[in-house]
Amino acid sequence: MSVDLATVKRVARLARIAVSEEEAERMMGELNGILGFVEQLSEVNVDGVEPMTSVTPMEMKKRTDAVTDGSKADDIVANAPNSDRNFFLVPKVVE
Amino acid sequence: MSIVDVRTPDPKRFIPGATGDWEVIIGMEVHAQVLSNSKLFSGASTEFGNAPNANVSLVDAAMPGMLPVINEECVKQAVRTGLGLKATINKRSIFDRKNYFYPDLPQGYQISQFKDPIVGEGKIIISIGPDRQGQFEDVEIGIERLHLEQDAGKSMHDQHPSMSYVDLNRSGVALMEIVSKPDMRSSDEAKAYMTKLRSIVRYLGTCDGNMDEGSMRADVNVSVRRPGEAFGTRCEIKNVNSIRFIGQAIEYEARRQIGILEDGGVIDQETRLFDPNKGETRSMRSKEDAHDYRYFPDPDLLPLEFDDAFVEALKADLPELPDDKKERFVRDLGLSVYDASVLVSEKSIADYFEAVAEGRDGKIAANWVINDLLGALNKAGKAIEETPVSPAQLGGIIDLIKAETISGKIAKDLFEIIWNEGGDPAEIVESRGMKQVTDTGAIEKAVDEIIAANPDQVAKVQAKPSLAGWFVGQVMKATGGKANPQAVQALVKAKLGIEE
Numbered sequence: 001m002s003v004d005l006a007t008v009k010r011v012a013r014l015a016r017i018a019v020s021e022e023e024a025e026r027m028m029g030e031l032n033g034i035l036g037f038v039e040q041l042s043e044v045n046v047d048g049v050e051p052m053t054s055v056t057p058m059e060m061k062k063r064t065d066a067v068t069d070g071s072k073a074d075d076i077v078a079n080a081p082n083s084d085r086n087f088f089l090v091p092k093v094v095e
Numbered sequence: 096m097s098i099v100d101v102r103t104p105d106p107k108r109f110i111p112g113a114t115g116d117w118e119v120i121i122g123m124e125v126h127a128q129v130l131s132n133s134k135l136f137s138g139a140s141t142e143f144g145n146a147p148n149a150n151v152s153l154v155d156a157a158m159p160g161m162l163p164v165i166n167e168e169c170v171k172q173a174v175r176t177g178l179g180l181k182a183t184i185n186k187r188s189i190f191d192r193k194n195y196f197y198p199d200l201p202q203g204y205q206i207s208q209f210k211d212p213i214v215g216e217g218k219i220i221i222s223i224g225p226d227r228q229g230q231f232e233d234v235e236i237g238i239e240r241l242h243l244e245q246d247a248g249k250s251m252h253d254q255h256p257s258m259s260y261v262d263l264n265r266s267g268v269a270l271m272e273i274v275s276k277p278d279m280r281s282s283d284e285a286k287a288y289m290t291k292l293r294s295i296v297r298y299l300g301t302c303d304g305n306m307d308e309g310s311m312r313a314d315v316n317v318s319v320r321r322p323g324e325a326f327g328t329r330c331e332i333k334n335v336n337s338i339r340f341i342g343q344a345i346e347y348e349a350r351r352q353i354g355i356l357e358d359g360g361v362i363d364q365e366t367r368l369f370d371p372n373k374g375e376t377r378s379m380r381s382k383e384d385a386h387d388y389r390y391f392p393d394p395d396l397l398p399l400e401f402d403d404a405f406v407e408a409l410k411a412d413l414p415e416l417p418d419d420k421k422e423r424f425v426r427d428l429g430l431s432v433y434d435a436s437v438l439v440s441e442k443s444i445a446d447y448f449e450a451v452a453e454g455r456d457g458k459i460a461a462n463w464v465i466n467d468l469l470g471a472l473n474k475a476g477k478a479i480e481e482t483p484v485s486p487a488q489l490g491g492i493i494d495l496i497k498a499e500t501i502s503g504k505i506a507k508d509l510f511e512i513i514w515n516e517g518g519d520p521a522e523i524v525e526s527r528g529m530k531q532v533t534d535t536g537a538i539e540k541a542v543d544e545i546i547a548a549n550p551d552q553v554a555k556v557q558a559k560p561s562l563a564g565w566f567v568g569q570v571m572k573a574t575g576g577k578a579n580p581q582a583v584q585a586l587v588k589a590k591l592g593i594e595e
Binding site for chain 2: 010014016053054056058059060061062063064065066067068069070071072073075076077082084085086087088089090091092093094
């Protein structure tokens with residue numbers, strides 16, 4: 001598996017990361033190096049092996065259904081570049 | 096997902112086009128908000144309508160370093176719903192990240208379940224009808240899966256000329272996405288499916304089913320084909336928030352697609368929006384990458400695992416569901432399928448009916464609840480929760496009829512009085528002199544008077560005995576409807592010398 005320049009640019013756009021033409025070229029090389037390295041794993045026979053989703057041999061911790069948080073709208077918007085009456089304000093987005 | 100066509104094309108459901116018949120294929124993804132006090136992965140409240148960002152924890156706002164911890168009740172609610180859908184419960188499921196960019200999604204991804212959902216295949220039986228012969232047709236609609244996921248926040252675009260306002264109160268609230276198989280073949284079936292699904296989650300208490308507040312919303316997949324041919328290209332109508340709109344959107348969309356195909360065109364697979372004001376669907380010109388979600392297992396969360404005992408305990412506590420209740424009403428109370436269907440359609444109606452029927456005749460109770468109570472509520476535009484006549488009051492009216500204290504006709508008047516003014520049925524009957532006259536002497540006197548005053552009718556009735564009904568009517572009128580109709584009938588016939 002390898003990626004071309006268009007794929008690199010698309011992934012960058014999806015992640016909202018600005019990359020210049022030059023950076024994209026360089027990243028394509030780096031990514032293909034990484035992918036090539038990972039590719040070696042496909043040589044291992046994994047027939048009948050369940051995909052591993054966690055490396056920790058423990059059960060997921062669960063919470064009881066109680067309201068223990070919230071009521072701190074001032075804190076929530078404190079770092080926002082722009083807010084009004086505790087709403088976040090962002091450049092207009094309409095579908 | 097392999098798509099299997101489980102239905103036989105039925106001409107009753109075809110849509111006629113200019114060049115022949117078409118069949119519509121419908122599948123639905125319903126988002127149902129889980130009833131819980133706190134959110135899926137945080138301790139913030141789920142309460143509706145609070146001040147902006149009041150129900151937000153640092154987890155919901157995706158502040159750096161915050162980690163999600165799952166709410167066990169939300170897991171239980173999903174399992175209960177799965178059991179209600181007669182579905183496979185997966186004792187091991189995985190949370191994945193669904194990545195997309197939108198200002199009301201602070202994490203930049205939604206925690207959802209992609210490959211391994213908590214609930215697998217199940218089914219819902221919908222009832223279509225009654226037709227002109229009063230028959231119902233039961234149709235089984237397959238459920239593909241149910242998974243748990245986070246809701247996003249809410250954006251408002253009309254508060255400012257160049258800015259959107261974002262409120263994260265809904266961000267992180269638990270949703271169940273319930274995906275049907277493409278088993279529906281008409282807008283009526285789709286509406287019946289949504290109605291039934293809403294009824295099931297309300298019975299279970301896993302979602303309030305309130306579509307006005309967005310607690311349930313549907314993405315409707317619609318395609319058309321020539322009957323018997325392969326499935327066509329589908330369009331997805333996003334976020335339809337009422338059952339009526341689901342029907343309208345499908346009718347419009349099916350005809351739009353048929354129009355394109357009959358003109359020799361092809362259907363573009365796309366996402367569309369339903370505009371309730373215009374009654375039409377239109378394309379959401381979304382970016383080409385909109386569906387590239389780059390799913391991967393969420394490294395912040397371990398697999399969700401539980402054992403059989405966990406599922407069995409929830410199963411043991413499950414309430415009676417609408418299908419079982421309907422069957423019991425028909426079997427044990429002798430109700431018609433139609434009456435039973437009406438009564439179980441909403442849990443609150445079924446509860447009301449059962450309170451009235453307790454210790455009384457089920458059929459009589461059903462008639463009063465359906466014809467009189469639901470009729471009056473419908474006319475007044477009220478929900479059953481707002482009824483001015485309580486089950487105890489309606490039961491009291493029925494008891495008075497049974498005890499022959501009042502006639503059926505007076506009972507209707509009594510119902511209206513209680514509807515408008517309230518009060519105890521027996522006391523009202525006593526204080527307003529509505530008691531049925533069973534005193535034969537008094538009835539006899541009235542019969543004699545009517546016969547004496549109408550010699551012409553008496554002459555006619557000898558030739559045509561069926562005219563006796565006219566005398567019964569006159570006597571009832573003279574007694575203000577309070578005479579016992581059976582007693583009047585017997586006396587009239589005896590006095591006029593008509594054989595039974």
